[in-house]
Amino acid sequence: MKFPKDFLWGAATSSYQVEGFNENTDWAQAAKQGRVPYAGRLADHYHRYEEDFDIAKKLGHNAHRFSIEWARIEPQEGVFDQAEIEHYRQVLRALHARNITPMVTLWHFTLPLWFSESGGFERKDAPVVFARYCAHVVRELGDLCTHYATMNEPNVYASNGYLRGSWPPFKRFALTDMVSITNSGRGYKARAEKSISALFLYRKVMRTLAEAHNCAYDAIKNVAPEKNVSVVKHVIYFHANRNPFNMLRSWVANQLWTHVFMRRTFHKCDSIGLNYYFHKKFGDTEVCEKTDMDWDIYPQGLYDALRMLWKYKKPLYVSEAGLADAQDRYRAAYIQTQVSAVEKALSEGIDVFGHMYWSLIDNYEWALGIDKKFGLVEIDYQTLERRIRPSAWVYADLIKKHRKD
């Protein structure tokens, strides 16, 4: 009923999680050291994107969010690879050929080895280095894409890399062992030395990431002022029972997790992408059903997360929301609630222009490897066969019902 005519419906992926063989990266190096699972060929999306986009089209998607692998474009500092640019131009053309609007994320967690080895986002000049890469990509791909996000989930990157120590560069602040945040799920093991200094590094890196986004925004606008540039923010919806102390805790948690970063960057955003996966209710004893990540099944929180970001009065899009569900037991109902949450936000005047389910296909779930199945489409890693899960058709029906273009 309330979805605007040009609303973007689709799903998302990221390069390292689906392409295969992104070996010139900090994650591939960490895998060689045995600190995270080896990724290898994965879904081989690098070569099979046409097949995957055929499926997206069949499922009625009119948009697709994916990321560019920085290490492919800039394999050495300041050296840009034209053949890889050409590859991503083909990817974009393949989307246009199917009437699917592309949304490009310029950096989704993995770093080129030269950058991570020289300090990554601890480098003083990181914002300038990052902005140069972003501007280069937009200059080269610009005619084929309008929507660019500079970075994916800065908080998740920094908290897993600098507080929990479960991701490169494996720095760990001892106290955070007690806090369950983001992609680690059950069975996660930190493989890092604990230290107090990690906390200070975390703060420094978070500041640098905000500056890197702002700097990239300006650099992109310089080469292509008409592009829509966003940041993709992971929001945890912290809420509480009626106990004032718990209400205070949730307020502080929302400030620390979401608002500190957004306050630093929203003025350099034409829109904001929201990644929503979970909520935490302080003082709540209710036990929810869990996804395969051991996260509460609480898709209605997507509405609350949209409201939180609407504070910045920028057009919003859902850049990711979804669940790991190998049996495909909960996914259909989950997606229905996601879509209703967006509909509710729209009916209250919140400007939402797209909804990307995470993920189009099964992928590499970071430190947890390939066992967590987020895909609308199942990947058989032996044969590379793609099998559309039943819930993908439920999403397709919803799209059909609401699409007006």
Ligand code: FCB
């Ligand atoms: C998000 C990440 C994405 C994927 C999902 C499950 O935090 O952006 O790459 O891992 O979680």
